[in-house]
Amino acid sequence: MTHTQTHNHDNLASAMKLQRCCWTIACALSILCTTQASLAATISGSLQEAFDYPDATSFINSSTLNGGQGWNANGTTDPNAAAANWGSILNAGNNRTATSPGLTYTATGYLAASGNKLTLDAAAANATQNIGRTLGGQTIDTGSTYFSLLMSKNNDTIRTINWAFFNGTTERFAVGQIGAAAGNTAGNIALLMNNNNPAGLVQNTISPIAMGIGVTHLIVGRIDWNATGNETVSLWVDPTDVTSEGLAGATYLSTSGFELTAITAVRPFVGNTAGALTAVSANFDEFRLGGTWESVTSGAVVPEPTTGVLAGLGAISLALSWRRQKGR
Numbered sequence: 001m002t003h004t005q006t007h008n009h010d011n012l013a014s015a016m017k018l019q020r021c022c023w024t025i026a027c028a029l030s031i032l033c034t035t036q037a038s039l040a041a042t043i044s045g046s047l048q049e050a051f052d053y054p055d056a057t058s059f060i061n062s063s064t065l066n067g068g069q070g071w072n073a074n075g076t077t078d079p080n081a082a083a084a085n086w087g088s089i090l091n092a093g094n095n096r097t098a099t100s101p102g103l104t105y106t107a108t109g110y111l112a113a114s115g116n117k118l119t120l121d122a123a124a125a126n127a128t129q130n131i132g133r134t135l136g137g138q139t140i141d142t143g144s145t146y147f148s149l150l151m152s153k154n155n156d157t158i159r160t161i162n163w164a165f166f167n168g169t170t171e172r173f174a175v176g177q178i179g180a181a182a183g184n185t186a187g188n189i190a191l192l193m194n195n196n197n198p199a200g201l202v203q204n205t206i207s208p209i210a211m212g213i214g215v216t217h218l219i220v221g222r223i224d225w226n227a228t229g230n231e232t233v234s235l236w237v238d239p240t241d242v243t244s245e246g247l248a249g250a251t252y253l254s255t256s257g258f259e260l261t262a263i264t265a266v267r268p269f270v271g272n273t274a275g276a277l278t279a280v281s282a283n284f285d286e287f288r289l290g291g292t293w294e295s296v297t298s299g300a301v302v303p304e305p306t307t308g309v310l311a312g313l314g315a316i317s318l319a320l321s322w323r324r325q326k327g328r
Contacts, residue, residue, distance in 0.1 A: 042143035045075020046290030046301050047135065051098055052115025059096035059118065059131050063087040068287075069301040071136040075290075077301055081136040089169065090132025090267045095121040103150040103285035105218045109243030109298050113150060117285040120270040122159070127279070128271030132166065134264060135289070139167075141262035145223040147289045148296040151176060153211045154281035158187050160272045161211065161282040163219075164195075166265040171195040173233060173260060175219055177211045180272050187211055189219075189237055193258040202255045209237050209252065220248065220297065223260070232256040242297040 049068035059065060063086050069077055071084035099119040104112070120129040149163055162176030174192045178185045183198030188208035193200035211217070217238055222245075224232040233255055239248040268284045288296040 041138075041140065043075060043140045043145050043289065043291045044073065044138060046070050046295040046299075047075055047288065048301055049133075049287045050113060050115040051102065051118050051285055053098040055098060055100040055116060057098040058094075059086050059098070060094070061087045061091040061131075070289075071133070073137040075136075075138065075301065081134075084134050084136040086133050087131050089134060089265060090130060090166065092131075093120070093122065093127060093129035093271070095123060095129055096131050097121075099283070103152060103216045103283055105150055105216050107218060107239055108241040109247075110218065111298050113286040115285075117150075117283045118268060119154075119281065119283050120268060121154075121279075121281040122271040123279050123281070128269070130267050130269040130271070132265050132267035135266070139262050139264050140225075141260075142225050142227070143291065145225070145263070145289065145291065146221065146293055146296045147223075147287070148218065148220045149287040150216055150218055150283075150285040151211075152216045152283045153177065153213055154283065155279065156213055157278045157280045158184055159270070159278070159280040161270050161280060162192065162268075163284060163287070164267045164269055165260075165263045166267060167260070167262045168264060171267075172263055173200075173258070174269070175221065175235060176269075189217065189252070191233060191235065191253055191255065193233075193255065194260070200258065202253055202257075204253050218242075220293075222293075223263075225260075230256050230258055231260045233258075233260075242293075245293040 047068065047070035052067055053065060057065070065086040066080045066084060068080065071080035072078055073081065097119055098116045100116045102113050102115050102117045122129045151161065151163065153161055158177070158179040160177065160179045162174040162178065164174035165172050172194060176189060177187055178190055178192050178197065178201060180197050183201050185201070185203055187210050188203065189211060190204070191202040193202060220236040220239060220242065222234045234251045235253040236248050237252040241247040266287070270280045270282045290296045
């Protein structure tokens with residue numbers, strides 16, 4: 001065999017090795033992408049719902065309402081998953097509408113809200129209104145997850161007004177005003193863990209913040225997931241500077257007393273059947289969920305490459321580098 005033939009043979013063998021390497025990497029990335037939605041993980045990208053629907057839009061069971069961004073397996077600006085339509089899960093009542101104007105809140109570093117708001121109106125005694133939405137296929141149980149939302153109360157009542165996080169159809173925790181036969185927060189903002197009242201009721205007993213009437217509150221929260229024990233949920237209420245987590249000041253509430261397993265869906269709620277109490281009407285707006293403080297305060301949807309994809313890109317880079325060295 002001549003020198004030229006030997007060189008060509010080596011180049012062919014190198015090319016075949018590179019092809020097999022790239023094929024293996026491509027297969028691994030394909031498996032990662034196809035299973036990402038079903039495997040529990042950190043949040044991918046971020047989600048936002050500004051309730052930018054026409055005034056008087058009704059949120060019905062099994063609706064086609066699918067606004068906002070990031071409600072998909074990747075948390076990106078790609079189209080939201082059909083399974084993330086409002087009303088596909090966790091429904092009760094029929095007085096659920098988009099109303100104008102939207103809620104507003106002013107804090108340094110806070111991205112201004114847009115669109116209208118969601119109003120849930122339990123007009124009758126003991127009535128309940130709620131409507132749920134999945135996270136577009138994501139199951140989150142690792143790392144740190146941040147969330148924020150605006151909420152306000154329209155009438156004088158101690159009945160329940162909250163935004164809850166679910167794993168499937170199991171409520172994991174809720175934030176807002178809790179009022180039920182078992183226990184209530186006397187109109188103050190609190191946490192209810194694992195829908196276990198009163199054992200799961202976590203309150204600020206030193207300087208509680210009342211929901212009030214016609215007062216818009218900014219709620220910012222962080223979930224620190226723990227693979228071997230209880231999660232930690234921390235809450236800030238009405239911070240004046242959200243430029244960074246540090247500038248937001250001390251937390252309003254924090255608890256590490258409960259195992260949450262995972263979150264896959266959210267549900268705003270008003271009502272309960274704690275006796276013949278007065279009607280309850282409340283508003284929710286500008287819900288954001290992400291993996292960083294900034295993604296839920298100063299930014300909207302922020303797509304973030306997953307660790308696996310980055311590793312795959314690194315492997316491709318190494319393969320190409322190896323190929324260049326062999327060609328010398």
